[in-house]
Amino acid sequence: MFPKNFKFGFSEAGFQFEMGVSDIDTNTDWYKWSHDSENIKNHIVSGDRPEEGVGYWDLYPKDHDLAEYIGMNAARIGIEWSRIFPVSTERVKVEVIEENGDILEIKITEKTIKELDLLSDKNAMQHYTNIFNDIKKRGWFLVINLFHWSLPLWINDPNNRNSEKDNALGNCMNRSSVIEFVKYAAYISYYFGSLADRFATMNEPNEVFKTCSEDKRVESYHIRMKWFVEAHARSYDAMKQFTNRQIGVIYANGDVQSFENKDPKLKEEVEYEQRYSFFDALIHGDVHWYVSACRKTNHVHGKSIRPDLSNRIDWIGVNYYSRNVVKRKEDGYENVRGLGYDTGWVSYEKSLDGRSVSETGWEIYPEGIYNIVMSYHKRYELPMMITENGMADDNDRFRPRYLVSHLKNLERAINDGAKVDGYLHWALTDNFEWGSGFSKKFGLIKVDYKTKKRYLRPSALIMKEITKHNGIPEELEWLGEDKF
Numbered sequence: 001m002f003p004k005n006f007k008f009g010f011s012e013a014g015f016q017f018e019m020g021v022s023d024i025d026t027n028t029d030w031y032k033w034s035h036d037s038e039n040i041k042n043h044i045v046s047g048d049r050p051e052e053g054v055g056y057w058d059l060y061p062k063d064h065d066l067a068e069y070i071g072m073n074a075a076r077i078g079i080e081w082s083r084i085f086p087v088s089t090e091r092v093k094v095e096v097i098e099e100n101g102d103i104l105e106i107k108i109t110e111k112t113i114k115e116l117d118l119l120s121d122k123n124a125m126q127h128y129t130n131i132f133n134d135i136k137k138r139g140w141f142l143v144i145n146l147f148h149w150s151l152p153l154w155i156n157d158p159n160n161r162n163s164e165k166d167n168a169l170g171n172c173m174n175r176s177s178v179i180e181f182v183k184y185a186a187y188i189s190y191y192f193g194s195l196a197d198r199f200a201t202m203n204e205p206n207e208v209f210k211t212c213s214e215d216k217r218v219e220s221y222h223i224r225m226k227w228f229v230e231a232h233a234r235s236y237d238a239m240k241q242f243t244n245r246q247i248g249v250i251y252a253n254g255d256v257q258s259f260e261n262k263d264p265k266l267k268e269e270v271e272y273e274q275r276y277s278f279f280d281a282l283i284h285g286d287v288h289w290y291v292s293a294c295r296k297t298n299h300v301h302g303k304s305i306r307p308d309l310s311n312r313i314d315w316i317g318v319n320y321y322s323r324n325v326v327k328r329k330e331d332g333y334e335n336v337r338g339l340g341y342d343t344g345w346v347s348y349e350k351s352l353d354g355r356s357v358s359e360t361g362w363e364i365y366p367e368g369i370y371n372i373v374m375s376y377h378k379r380y381e382l383p384m385m386i387t388e389n390g391m392a393d394d395n396d397r398f399r400p401r402y403l404v405s406h407l408k409n410l411e412r413a414i415n416d417g418a419k420v421d422g423y424l425h426w427a428l429t430d431n432f433e434w435g436s437g438f439s440k441k442f443g444l445i446k447v448d449y450k451t452k453k454r455y456l457r458p459s460a461l462i463m464k465e466i467t468k469h470n471g472i473p474e475e476l477e478w479l480g481e482d483k484f
């Protein structure tokens, strides 16, 4: 059984779900990126058109009805920055306090909000209000997320890139986009500060700074990470002026393991680089990782503890899909191909360990959700929510087992002390899966993209049983046995 008041729900992101019926948002980098003929020709994107998507923008009452039918009582909704501010907010001036290139404070006042009011799109604000009201009317727990990779074109135009290696997974933050992001975050908390139960400033910043690093050197990874750390910390401060709700970050996680468990030291190093370096900065103010990287010297100058960053995380959003199995190589480490997230090249059926693999090539590894949650718990003891977990599986061949086995492992972690108060599945319905377009089907509910009709997959009914029992009912226990 899960604890009393445990929440079951779904996660969505604006760009991946909203379009399909009306109100096409052409103002994001991802809209442009997904329509780019060179990208389509080079198979960087599928050529599928997000404006032919599932249409949550118009059909949200129907989707909420279906989620309610399944027994869900929570939702994580992503707001599209480009819808709120289709035009640049740079003309709204704010005071920025800096030291040695670090942004220590961004002053947001009532006057700033009034000036931003002149630039925001009131129809979009009203529409999001309607969506949030529909959620609250049902008595659900609402998590609002502010950044899920897509950026307004005025922040990032894919045609004006410096480096060919950049892609459109949200071009990385820099000093000026940090400042604009903080204005947007403050504005959203001013208007939705009491409607949301929790806020996340960003989804998986680590996927963004990993992907858009100029090269794979740890140094540049850390320099990029620094901007996201500051974007979150300064948003946290600005938002707290207008809301008393918990504010956190949603992170992408792989359960890090060294190949054949032979190198515990490597596991520790990679976990630090991939997970703790970010959170240590925002929880303890510990930035020793970037002090040398950003100053481009081996000698550590400047402070390795920044009080202006510490205690800026109230909760952690855990996205979990698979594991990361790593081994050393000359200049660092690499993922072992054929295991974890890296099975793309293997046949669809099995990983090198004989485990089944999803349609995105991600090995199914349910123990990982236990390991990740416990590792956060031991290090930080903060409240957590599973903010993404699920698999691409059009025929629902493995999803029932996936669902039960991951929830069993989550239940075990909670029994062992982890403070997880909700599970949000990715996804309620099929959706636009970035470069893969509509080909990857993550929904508990299948969508016919032509008619926009929704069809429950068997997993949706399994979810209904789980929510009804607030745990795995006895007759479904067998599904959780590890037979992947």
Ligand SMILES: C[C@H]1O[C@@H](Oc2ccc([N+](=O)[O-])cc2)[C@H](O)[C@@H](O)[C@H]1O
Residues within 6 Å of the ligand: 013, 016, 203, 204, 207, 252, 253, 254, 319, 321, 341, 388, 426, 433, 434, 442
């Ligand atoms: C299916 C969802 O995936 C999320 O993104 C990722 C990307 C990469 C990993 N990984 O560790 O390799 C995990 C999750 C994303 O947040 C969401 O939008 C969906 O696309």
